[in-house]
Amino acid sequence: MRRIINYAPGNGTRIVLGALPFVVVLLVYLAGSNARLAIDPADKLMPAFASFYASITRLATTVDIATKQYLLWWDTALSLWRLVQGLGISALLGLVLGILIGFIPHLRAMFEPFMAAFSLIPPLAVLPILFILFGLGELSKIVLIVFGIAPFIIRDVMLRVASIPREQIIKAQTLGASTWQMITGVVLPQVLPRLIDSVRLSLGAAWLYVIAAEAITAEGGLGYRIFLVRRYLAMDVILPYVAWITLLAFLMDWGLRRLNAACFPWDRIREG
Template sequence: MRLLTYRPNRGASLILPALPFVVLIAIYAIGSILRHSGNPDDKLLPGLDSLAAAVRRVAFEPDKRTGDIILWSDTAASLTRLGVGLTVATVSSCVIGLLVGLLPYLRVLLTPFIAVLSMIPPLAILPILFIVFGLGEVSKIVLIVIGIAPFMTRDLALRVSELPVEQLVKAQTLGATTWQILLRVVAPQMMPRLIDSVRLSLGAAWLYLIAAEAIAAESGLGYRIFLMRRYLAMDVILPYVAWITLLAFLSDYILRRLQGWLFPWFAGARSK
C-alpha cells in the first residue's frame, strides 16, 4: 500500500498536531539544562521555572511604577493599533478592489499605480511616516495600512476580474445597473475571498506593528520586547513572542470560523 492511502484516525488527529510542540519544548528544556550546567547565570535559555516566574510577574502582578498589569496593557495597546489598521486596510481594499476589478477604465487607470505602491518596502518609509504624522498612534496605523492594503487591493481586483463574463452579461441583460451588479453579483462572491486576503496579511500586519512599536512607543508588545532586549531578559522576551504567536493564530482561527459561518457555500465549494 502507498503512504497516501493511510489516513490518521480520530485519536491520531488529536495527538499528531501537538507532537511538534512537545518536541520543541523538550528540545528547549534540554538545551536550557545543558547551558545552565556550564554557566548557572546563563540568560540566553532561561529555565522553564524562570519562564513561569516571568509570566506570573508580567501577567498577574501589577507594575510597581504604573500599577498596570504589563502583559494585558501591552496587549490592549497593540491589538487596538492592529485592529484599527486592519479595519481601515480592509474597508479601503474592499471598495477600491471591487471597483478596479469591475470597471475597465478604473482598472487601466489604477492597476499600475497600485502595483507600484505594493512594491514599496513599508519599513523603508517608516521614518517618513514619523516625520509626517509624528510619533503617536497615527503613524503606526498608517504603516499597517500602507503595508497590507495595496496587496489586498490587488488580490481582490484580480479575483473580480476572474469572474465569469457570462454572469455580468446575464445581469446586464436582466436590466441590472452597474451599482446593482457590484452589490448583488460581485460583492457577495468576493467577501469570503476578502477574508482570505486578510488572513494572508495578518503576519505582515503584525510585523509592521512590532517594528513601529519597537522604534517609537511607550506601550505595546513590540515596545516591551525591545525594552527587555537591553537587559537580556529572555525570560520575558520568549513568553511575549509566544503570546504574539498565539494571538496571531487565534486571529486567523476566528477569521476562518467567521468565513465558514457567514459563507458556508464557499467552504463547501473549496472542499470539493
Template sequence: MPRLMNRHPGRPLRLGLILLPFAILLLLYLFSSQARLAENPNDKLLPSFSQMSEAVERMAFTEDRRSGAYLWWDDSAASLKRLGSGLAISAAISLVLGLAMLIPLLRTPLSPLVTVISMIPPLAILPILFIVMGLGELSKVMLIVIGITPVLIRDLQQRVAEIPAELLIKAQTLGANSWQVLIRVVLPQLLPRLLQGLCLALGPAWLFLIAAEAIASTEGLGYRIFLVRRYLAMDVILPYVAWITLLAFCMDRLLKGACRLLFPWFEPKGGH
C-alpha cells in the same frame, strides 16, 4: 495496499501528528535549557520554564511599581487596538477599490498604481511616516495600512477577474445596472476572499506593528520586547513572543470561522 500519497491519517493519528513537532521543539528547548543552566546558573539565553512563569507572573499579575499597571495586559491592549484599526482600515479600502476594479475606466489607472505601491518596502517609509504623522498612534496604524492594503487589493482584483463573464452578462440581461452588479454579484464573491486575505496578512501586519512599536512607542508588545532586550531578559521576551503567536493564531481562527459561518459555500483553493 494504497500508496503512501493516498493514505490519510485518522482523527487520533492526525491529532498526534499535529502535536508531535511542537512536543519535539519543547523537549529540545527543555534539554538545552537544563544543560546551559547546569553549566552556568546565571545563563540568560535559555531560561527555564519556571523562570519564564515567574516573569509572566510579574508582568501579567503584579502591578508595576512605577505606573501601577499590569504591563502584560496594557501592552496587549495597546497592540491589539493598533492592529485592529490597521486591519479594519485596510479591509475597507481594499473592498472599495476591489469593487472598483470591475469598472474598466477605474481599473485602468488604479491597477498599475496599486502594483507599484505594493512593491515599496513598507519599513523603508517608516521614517517618512514618523516625520509626516509624528510618533503617535496614526503613524503606527498607517504603516500596517500601507503594508497590507496593496496586497489585499491585488488579491481582490484577481478574484474579480475570476468571476465568470457569463454571470455578469446574465445579471445585465436581467436588467441590473452597474451598481446592482457590484452589490449583488461581485460583493458576495469578494467578502469571503477578503477574509481569507486578512488571514494571510496577519503575519506581515504583526511585523509592521512590532517594528513601529520598537522604534517609537511607550507601550505595546513590540515596545516591551525591545525595551527588555537591553537587559537580556529572555525570560520576558520568549513568553511575549509566544503570546503574540497565540494572539495571531486566535485571530486567524476567528477570521476563518467567520468565513465558514457567513459564507459556507466558499471553499478557498489549496484547502483550509
C-alpha cells in the same frame, strides 16, 4: 511496497504526528536549558519554565510603578488596538478600491499599473517618511500597517472581481441590474469571503509592521516590551511574549476562518 505518497495516516496517527514537532521543540529546549542551568544557575539565555511563569505572573498581576498599569494586559491591548485599526482600514480600503478598480474598466485602466508599482514599495523603507509626516505617535504606526497590507488586499480583491465569470455579469444585466446593483448584488457578496481570506493571509505581515513600529518608538506594546527588555537579556520575558503573540495571531486567524464559514456557507460548497 506502495509508493510513499500512497500511505495516508489514520486519525490517531495524524494527531500524534501533528503534536510531535511541538513536543520535540519543548524537550530540546528543556534539555538545553537544564544543561546550561547546571553549569551556571544564573544563566539568562535559556531560563527554566519556572522563571517564565514567575515573570509572566509578575507582568500580568502586579501594577508597574512607572506606567501604573498591568503590563502584559496593557501591552496586549495597545498592540491589538493598533493591529485591528490597521487591518480594519486596510480591509475597507481593499474592499472599496478593489471593487471599483476591478469592476469599472476605465478605473482599471487608470489604476491597475499604479497599484502594481505602489505595492512594490517596501513599507519599512518609507517608515522614516511616515515618522516625519505623521509624528512618532499612533498615527504613523497605523499608516505603516495600512501602507504594508492595503495594496496586497486591494490587488487580491481586484483579482477576485476579475475572476467572476463574464456570464454572470451579462446575466445580471439581462435581469435589469444597474452598475450599482451589480456591485452590491453580485460582486460584493462574492468578494467578501475572499476579503476575509486575504485579511487572514495579511495577519502575519500586519504583526510584523506593528512590532517593527513599536520597536522603534512607543510607550507600550508587545513589540516595545520585547525590544525594551532585550537590554537586560530578559529571555524569561521575551520568549513568553513571543509565544503569546503567536497564540493571539493563531486565535485571530481561527476566528476569521470561523466567521467566513458562518457568514458565507455557499462559499464552502464545491461542485461535486
